[in-house]
Amino acid sequence: MLGTRTVFTTGVGVVVGIFAAYRGHFDLSRLSHIDAGVMFWIGAFAVLAATFALQLIQPIGRSKFALSYSSSSRLSPDETHFLGSTRHHIVLGINRGEAFDYSPRIHWMVFFVTAFVMGVETLDQQAIALLREFPGAAAFSDSEFCPPDLDLTLDASNSTMPGCALVQRAFELGWVKDLGRCAPQQSTKEAAACDRRQYDEPLLHYNWRRFQAMLRSAKAYWGEAYFRTAWDVFKEKSEVLDDFYTLQQDVIASEPRASHHIWTNLPNPYANDLRTRFTRYVGVQRCEDNFRNISGQPNIPTSNPYYASLYFEKIIAQLLFDPQYVPAAANCREWKIHWDAGADICARLSQAPMAVLEQSGALESIQRLMARHQREKRIRNIRIHEISAMSALHVDEPDYAQRKAHLLTDEKPLNELIGLHCYVEAAGMSRVHAEAEVVVEEHALSIHTLQMPIMSQGIPVDHFHAIGVMLAPKFSYTHFSDSSEVVVGRFSPTKGVNYLAELEKLEATNIFLNRRALGDNKDLFEIYPYHIHLRNFVSLFRRKYTEHRSRL
Amino acid sequence: MNYAHVLLLMLQGASSASTGYSPLGRVQYVASAMAAIVEADPEFIISVRSYLDLLERSSCRSARASLRSRCFSVAASRRCRALKGSARAACGQVVDVMVTAKLAEHEFIPQRKRYKLMMQSNNYREAFRARLRQIMGRLTTAFALSSYRGCGNKEWTCFATHIDSYCIERAGSHHLSWHYCAATLAMFIGTGADVPGPTWEEE
Numbered sequence: 040m041l042g043t044r045t046v047f048t049t050g051v052g053v054v055v056g057i058f059a060a061y062r063g064h065f066d067l068s069r070l071s072h073i074d075a076g077v078m079f080w081i082g083a084f085a086v087l088a089a090t091f092a093l094q095l096i097q098p099i100g101r102s103k104f105a106l107s108y109s110s111s112s113r114l115s116p117d118e119t120h121f122l123g124s125t126r127h128h129i130v131l132g133i134n135r136g137e138a139f140d141y142s143p144r145i146h147w148m149v150f151f152v153t154a155f156v157m158g159v160e161t162l163d164q165q166a167i168a169l170l171r172e173f174p175g176a177a178a179f180s181d182s183e184f185c186p187p188d189l190d191l192t193l194d195a196s197n198s199t200m201p202g203c204a205l206v207q208r209a210f211e212l213g214w215v216k217d218l219g220r221c222a223p224q225q226s227t228k229e230a231a232a233c234d235r236r237q238y239d240e241p242l243l244h245y246n247w248r249r250f251q252a253m254l255r256s257a258k259a260y261w262g263e264a265y266f267r268t269a270w271d272v273f274k275e276k277s278e279v280l281d282d283f284y285t286l287q288q289d290v291i292a293s294e295p296r297a298s299h300h301i302w303t304n305l306p307n308p309y310a311n312d313l314r315t316r317f318t319r320y321v322g323v324q325r326c327e328d329n330f331r332n333i334s335g336q337p338n339i340p341t342s343n344p345y346y347a348s349l350y351f352e353k354i355i356a357q358l359l360f361d362p363q364y365v366p367a368a369a370n371c372r373e374w375k376i377h378w379d380a381g382a383d384i385c386a387r388l389s390q391a392p393m394a395v396l397e398q399s400g401a402l403e404s405i406q407r408l409m410a411r412h413q414r415e416k417r418i419r420n421i422r423i424h425e426i427s428a429m430s431a432l433h434v435d436e437p438d439y440a441q442r443k444a445h446l447l448t449d450e451k452p453l454n455e456l457i458g459l460h461c462y463v464e465a466a467g468m469s470r471v472h473a474e475a476e477v478v479v480e481e482h483a484l485s486i487h488t489l490q491m492p493i494m495s496q497g498i499p500v501d502h503f504h505a506i507g508v509m510l511a512p513k514f515s516y517t518h519f520s521d522s523s524e525v526v527v528g529r530f531s532p533t534k535g536v537n538y539l540a541e542l543e544k545l546e547a548t549n550i551f552l553n554r555r556a557l558g559d560n561k562d563l564f565e566i567y568p569y570h571i572h573l574r575n576f577v578s579l580f581r582r583k584y585t586e587h588r589s590r591l
Numbered sequence: 592m593n594y595a596h597v598l599l600l601m602l603q604g605a606s607s608a609s610t611g612y613s614p615l616g617r618v619q620y621v622a623s624a625m626a627a628i629v630e631a632d633p634e635f636i637i638s639v640r641s642y643l644d645l646l647e648r649s650s651c652r653s654a655r656a657s658l659r660s661r662c663f664s665v666a667a668s669r670r671c672r673a674l675k676g677s678a679r680a681a682c683g684q685v686v687d688v689m690v691t692a693k694l695a696e697h698e699f700i701p702q703r704k705r706y707k708l709m710m711q712s713n714n715y716r717e718a719f720r721a722r723l724r725q726i727m728g729r730l731t732t733a734f735a736l737s738s739y740r741g742c743g744n745k746e747w748t749c750f751a752t753h754i755d756s757y758c759i760e761r762a763g764s765h766h767l768s769w770h771y772c773a774a775t776l777a778m779f780i781g782t783g784a785d786v787p788g789p790t791w792e793e794e
Contacts, residue, residue: 537664539774
């Protein structure tokens with residue numbers, strides 16, 4: 040025989056237990072991720088709720104009724120059939136003390152677990168924050184009242200107007216016919232109607248006004264025109280459902296939002312590096328990791344057979360990706376250097392771009408980007424149409440105008456998203472920049488080409504400048520564009536005194552502006568503070584670059 | 592790096608000693624400056640430090656780092672004018688290291704951070720001194736834990752060789768100029784971490 044209270048508590052416990060197990064609330068590792076503050080409030084809520092529930096049933100004492108199993112067809116006068124057949128059934132009877140009941144502590148435990156599971160299910164960081172803010176949100180703040188009327192008209196007699204007291208006096212005496220600038224001015228701006236609560240307005244009246252306003256605005260949503268427009272927009276959206284889905288997929292998978300390629304005749308420095316090839320192949324090495332802490336010093340030994348390739352990659356990385364000079368101008372996953380492309384690559388790229396793109400594997404990424412660009416364009420147009428249609432129905436969403444303006448200006452031309460560059464380095468070549476136009480998939484794209492002599496030892500300042508211009512054609516770095524304290528002249532330490540303090544002059548000696556500033560002194564190249572001048576150079580480059588390029 | 596390397600540097604340096612900033616020249620200068628700091632009277636170091644602090648707020652106050660640096664060097668080296676011979680040279684080296692370490696303070700705690708310290712602490716001077724000591728200590732600890740460790744007590748040439756290599760590496764990776772790094776390490780190690788902090792309260 041079981042007391043009904045015990046049966047009820049057991050039932051609640053079983054249901055909550057199954058639910059909690061299904062939702063994973065008994066998983067300690069999951070519980071450990073809950074913020075300590077949130078856990079405290081959940082615990083406090085559970086203790087209070089369990090104690091309150093127990094207090095509700097405590098005065099009743101033991102269960103008044105009890106459930107028992109019976110196979111007899113005869114029932115005593117204080118028993119009634121509860122569940123089952125005539126032979127096997129559960130009967131409900133008055134409990135005279137013989138029924139089993141849980142102790143209050145066990146009841147409390149079951150209620151506590153129930154309240155705890157409810158808390159974990161419903162309370163999170165945001166809910167706690169909302170609860171905390173509730174008292175403040177419930178109270179009226181000054182901003183909910185209309186401001187008191189302020190008389191902003193200018194009064195000629197106002198002595199604060201400089202010189203007006205004398206003009207006013209002269210006008211009164213008839214010496215002048217008009218007051219000129221001291222004449223009382225009418226406010227040209229009509230005060231906008233304030234529909235917030237007046238300071239002397241009863242709360243009930245204010246709420247009634249708000250209710251009426253709500254009814255008025257709701258009419259726009261109830262009309263036939265609204266439903267027809269909403270249906271049209273829905274049909275339009277459903278036709279491009281795949282676009283919406285793919286767009287979400289692109290966002291979740293962090294698909295590239297631009298596609299830039301550089302073809303060069305320089306050899307691939309990683310061609311024989313098995314470690315790099317393996318880590319790239321299995322995907323454990325991200326380009327962001329490679330370009331995280333690039334040394335500002337020219338620390339690639341010239342004896343390295345891939346010196347030119349490594350330095351070229353370093354310049355690209357310093358200009359575009361290096362996070363030490365925030366903000367980064369591009370994402371390295373959207374850039375690809377095609378090594379060993381041959382000395383005639385620039386000519387081939389201009390004459391037969393599709394063949395080069397296909398052969399080097401660049402076409403696929405460009406096509407993917409073009410498809411994404413088209414998708415975004417279609418979705419943007421639908422959104423603009425939706426906003427225009429809804430605005431015409433006077434459905435007043437507060438940010439409609441802002442959203443529409445943003446959507447209209449958000450379209451980015453493909454030429455900003457796709458970059459085709461060609462870099463050729465050879466002995467005896469002089470610096471030559473060129474720009475050509477090619478058609479890829481019916482879109483006109485620019486190719487920026489650069490020919491340079493072979494990099495010299497030390498820091499290749501000319502290459503920094505030239506590659507900067509290749510990537511951002513409007514970029515130029517002069518001592519007018521550098522805001523730092525710059526000495527364009529040569530570094531000349533005073534011999535014999537202040538050996539270390541003299542090096543302070545290097546801080547202001549910019550070799551990016553005067554490549555002869557250190558002369559041929561290799562020792563000074565070792566201790567030169569590249570980071571200072573490189574920071575200025577890269578910052579200016581990135582400003583120009585972001586004017587020229589963008590991402591989806 | 593070991594003594595064989597130093598010997599190699601000396602041989603290399605013999606050909607380029609005229610530049611003054613050859614690896615050998617740098618090592619020799621830092622080593623002799625560290626020895627001079629150790630030998631220097633602590634009272635002298637404190638007085639130079641106070642003088643530099645005073646100059647920073649008075650006659651050497653300038654927004655241009657190059658002017659500030661020149662002013663510090665000229666004014667502080669007057670302290671050694673009364674000395675003669677090797678004592679004067681050693682004094683000049685101590686002053687040079689101290690001036691450079693003083694200039695490095697602007698790199699370690701730039702204006703923006705100074706303002707933040709001022710807003711956050713009740714005693715700005717104490718907070719500034721603690722922060723500076725912390726930064727210098729962190730740099731020295733990083734040096735001591737790097738691959739350039741292992742010099743014995745008062746092996747100044749070994750220390751200087753390691754400091755030179757470490758600071759070149761540090762300039763590339765941590766954007767700290769070589770001379771700031773070398774002067775700060777020489778000062779911190781030379782004074783046995785007992786670097787006198789800013790001495791404003793002595794005004």
